Amino acid sequence: MRKAQQSALQRYMARRGAPPAPAPDRRPFTHWRWVRLAVLTVLLASTYALVGRPRIAEPVKLTYEIDLTAAATGRLVITMICDGDLPESLDLVLPPGVFGNPAGGVRARDPQAHELGPDGRQVRPLHVRSVEDGWRLETSGSRRTGFIYTVDLSATPGSEQDVRRHISTPVAGGVRAAGFEIFLEPLGVAVSDLTVLVHNPADMPLLVPWPALVRNEGPRRSASDASLGFGQGYRPAEDTSLATSLETPAAAAPVPANLMFHPRDLADLNNALLVCGDIRTLTTQAGDCVIQLATDRDWLFADEAALDLVRRIARTEMGFFGSAPTDQITVLLSANDITGSERFDVYGVHTGSSVLVMLDAETTWGMLEEQAASVIAHEMFHGWLGEAxxxxxxxxxxxxxxxxxxxxxxxxxxxxxxxxxxxxxxxxxxxxxxxxxxxxxxxxxxxxxxxxxxxxxxxxxxxxxxxxxxxxxxxxxxxxxxxxxxxxxxxxxxxxxxxxxxxxxxxxxxxxxxxxxxxxxxxxxxxxxxxxxxxxxxxxxx
Ligand SMILES: [Zn+2]
Structure with a gap:
């Protein structure tokens, strides 16, 4: 039987310290990440005792393959591969609110598991059953398992006030997904290596604002080139102090067929943000830092003007501290579809040094300067104070x-x-x-x-x-x-x-x-x- 959301939360906190979520501002419950980061290290060590599992000698390697084939319909198909000395049964969990909360925006379903051979072939099916916060996989002595599940990011009700529920959602032509809502994690085992692969067969525009992935400054070498992202085609401005180098959306929104990255740890994995669909991106530079604006909709103001606003804020903050906390800062402008009576006009969430801003569709340039600018400046500042x-x-x-x-x-x-x-x-x-x-x-x-x-x-x-x-x-x-x-x-x-x-x-x-x-x-x-x-x-x- 499913328990209420609160008890799922408590169970999760007991295991991991706090739900891993980017820190949304201007709402209560804003700083789960801080709490989580504080205790993550302790938890990795103490999870065994808490869940009563036998100690695993070797840390396991995890690979997540995200298939974007059905992204346009709001679905991601994810294959999670666990390699190593696996326990007889392995609990795979998502943070609370995902399981056991039908009102949540994200649903994981259709689990299938197999033992995999060294070449990746499916050797035999493995038994999976539902548990309170996810699934239990009977590994039956396998050293390599493949677990396939579908994540459905069907729209969260607009009346839901918790901004965290609005991070993962369908967007025009694709989806926006937060790592903490899509990646199952094994409980009670130490993890050594993490790899995330994104399979993008339709070459849809794809952004990973965080982690800010390696930029490929040259032309794409081949369809399988596993480099990334949105920096492709980026040209450094001639005068990096003042010049704004605007690119055409076509040039600035590359379409890698496959993307690969290695999160440093589970915290990094949870912090990931991935957006695909009808996205336009513009890039410019402030000092050594690439500043990027991305959006999936048309606004009452010009993209170029918004990028310039973001660049001015970034330059000022970098000037204050003397350097940028990362070599790339992305600001993603999106629709605010929260409709509840206590809603704010603007929401901001930062993940790493990138910022997701949710605005009213009717936001004018004046409103952007007056209201949204402070949310952008605040969230971006957390790249230094809060992240670095x-x-x-x-x-x-x-x-x-x-x-x-x-x-x-x-x-x-x-x-x-x-x-x-x-x-x-x-x-x-x-x-x-x-x-x-x-x-x-x-x-x-x-x-x-x-x-x-x-x-x-x-x-x-x-x-x-x-x-x-x-x-x-x-x-x-x-x-x-x-x-x-x-x-x-x-x-x-x-x-x-x-x-x-x-x-x-x-x-x-x-x-x-x-x-x-x-x-x-x-x-x-x-x-x-x-x-x-x-x-x-x-x-x-x-
Ligand atoms: Zn804040």
Missing amino acids: VRQTDPAMLWFTEGATTWYAARMLTAAGIWRPDHARGVLGARLDRDYAGNGLLGRMPVATAAADVMASNEQVRYGYAGGVTACMALDEMLAEASGRTRPLDEVMRRLYTEHRGQPLTRLKLEETVAAVTGVRCGVWLDTYVYGKTTLPPVKSML
């Missing part, structure tokens, strides 16, 4: 989210996209409503409010707006104590240059603050961020 400087500890969410929101507004102002008075108005209104005017003020520490990803809307807003206020107030306190202007800017840059790839901790933040300003801020943080004392009023927001 890794957000893993929930107790640091106040800083990761607060600083990202504050800096996004400052970046938009610096890029000339927002006027300073507009930025002050937007930030000020949000802080008044969600922090100063929030019933939790003085009753709950900001850090506590921001850390709880399962909290109510009111609490999440309080935690995040409190985080913004705390970052501004910390900057002002440090400026007064050290005589520096905007000392937090240098703290951000140092975190990025000196702690790249490492998890952000409170200790690391305090040490970096001390290194930049000479100020020990531990007591201040205990008082205003980890304590309930109301933050002092902020003198200057920008």
